[in-house]
Amino acid sequence: MSKLTLQNIHIRYGDNAVVHDVSLTVEDGQIGCLLGPSGCGKTTLLRAIAGFEPVTQGTVILKDQVISAPGKHLPPEQRNIGMVFQDYALFPHLSIASNITFGIHKQSGKDKAQRVAELLELVNLPGYEKRYPHELSGGQQQRIALARALAPRPRLLLLDEPFGSQDVELREMLAREVRDILKREGITALLVTHDQHEAFAMADEIGVLQAGRLQQWDTAYNLYHKPTNPFVAGFIGQGALIPGTVLNHNTVMTLIGPVQGLVPEDCLTESAVHVLIRPDDLKLVADAPRKATVASRMFRGAEYLYTLALADGSQILALAPSHQAYAVGNTVCFELDMQHRVILPAN
Numbered sequence: 001m002s003k004l005t006l007q008n009i010h011i012r013y014g015d016n017a018v019v020h021d022v023s024l025t026v027e028d029g030q031i032g033c034l035l036g037p038s039g040c041g042k043t044t045l046l047r048a049i050a051g052f053e054p055v056t057q058g059t060v061i062l063k064d065q066v067i068s069a070p071g072k073h074l075p076p077e078q079r080n081i082g083m084v085f086q087d088y089a090l091f092p093h094l095s096i097a098s099n100i101t102f103g104i105h106k107q108s109g110k111d112k113a114q115r116v117a118e119l120l121e122l123v124n125l126p127g128y129e130k131r132y133p134h135e136l137s138g139g140q141q142q143r144i145a146l147a148r149a150l151a152p153r154p155r156l157l158l159l160d161e162p163f164g165s166q167d168v169e170l171r172e173m174l175a176r177e178v179r180d181i182l183k184r185e186g187i188t189a190l191l192v193t194h195d196q197h198e199a200f201a202m203a204d205e206i207g208v209l210q211a212g213r214l215q216q217w218d219t220a221y222n223l224y225h226k227p228t229n230p231f232v233a234g235f236i237g238q239g240a241l242i243p244g245t246v247l248n249h250n251t252v253m254t255l256i257g258p259v260q261g262l263v264p265e266d267c268l269t270e271s272a273v274h275v276l277i278r279p280d281d282l283k284l285v286a287d288a289p290r291k292a293t294v295a296s297r298m299f300r301g302a303e304y305l306y307t308l309a310l311a312d313g314s315q316i317l318a319l320a321p322s323h324q325a326y327a328v329g330n331t332v333c334f335e336l337d338m339q340h341r342v343i344l345p346a347n
């Protein structure tokens with residue numbers, strides 16, 4: 001398996017530039033993910049890596065080999081890259097064994113049968129050789145699609161919204177299962193999704209894309225706890241950015257009082273900043289000087305997620321046990337119990 005490197009990739013469709021200066025590395029045996037809203041260019045990047053779109057500028061390198069660059073384009077069939085799509089596209093009239101061996105027709109019958117048995121074992125469906133796709137659940141069919149993509153021992157596996165057609169509850173579980181399979185095989189992979197739970201469940205590193213630009217390439221933990229810009233702070237997890245003014249290198253004054261945290265070096269005293277407040281940074285209590293009004297609430301089983309309106313109309317989120325319920329319109333008191341210390345420049 002192989003390391004994947006994208007260096008300063010730009011991609012256009014005619015006059016329309018859709019990917020701007022994207023650079024990233026997925027190390028050998030690691031699982032990377034491109035995460036972002038619809039239309040941000042995720043599939044376009046994946047198609048460029050697979051060789052279905054040329055790059056306008058930049059270089060795609062797979063295991064020390066330049067496979068795409070302006071004026072250089074290795075055809076998709078020579079890249080040895082496997083792909084898994086949302087609709088898994090198994091051939092309905094072929095058995096599971098024939099579906100899996102579809103891409104390895106050069107091997108002998110005995111080698112193929114051995115590879116099929118090995119892959120069915122790997123995806124936890126041993127003995128399914130003679131079945132047909134319609135006899136399998138959606139999740140099982142997706143695992144067969146994975147086995148088919150792995151059959152020719154690709155250098156890299158690309159997965160485009162692979163669990164998009166599954167129930168939300170199933171997706172995270174499948175993502176975990178597929179991660180375990182890829183890790184067992186030591187496969188380098190790049191996943192594309194707009195579902196952050198899927199990304200968290202599967203990837204070692206995640207890139208957040210917005211309008212064709214990579215905003216941050218990092219671990220799930222860092223994206224949540226250390227976002228480097230307002231887009232990532234708002235896109236990953238839940239929370240609100242509230243305005244503040246820098247008091248000193250370690251303190252920002254906000255509407256809900258002073259917040260301690262490392263102020264970015266380029267934010268001078270008295271300059272305007274934003275402070276990220278996640279729902280778990282707030283504790284609702286019986287009495288405290290800080291007050292807000294319940295604007296709305298959502299039942300989450302063990303907890304309610306409250307949207308609270310502050311005096312100036314800005315909103316923050318808070319989690320509280322559901323047995324301790326507050327109605328919409330109620331005034332609540334809260335304390336700050338800052339788990340996150342994210343302060344970002346205001347512009």
Ligand SMILES: Nc1ncnc2c1ncn2[C@@H]1O[C@H](COP(=O)(O)OP(=O)(O)OP(=O)(O)O)[C@@H](O)[C@H]1O
Binds near residue numbers: 018036043194
């Ligand atoms: N073949 C094409 N010709 C012209 N424009 C295209 C083509 N394919 C995609 N686009 C445009 O490029 C942009 C990026 O599309 P892309 O499919 O890469 O987004 P995406 O992030 O994968 O979205 P989604 O999550 O909805 O699949 C969009 O504005 C889209 O309309």
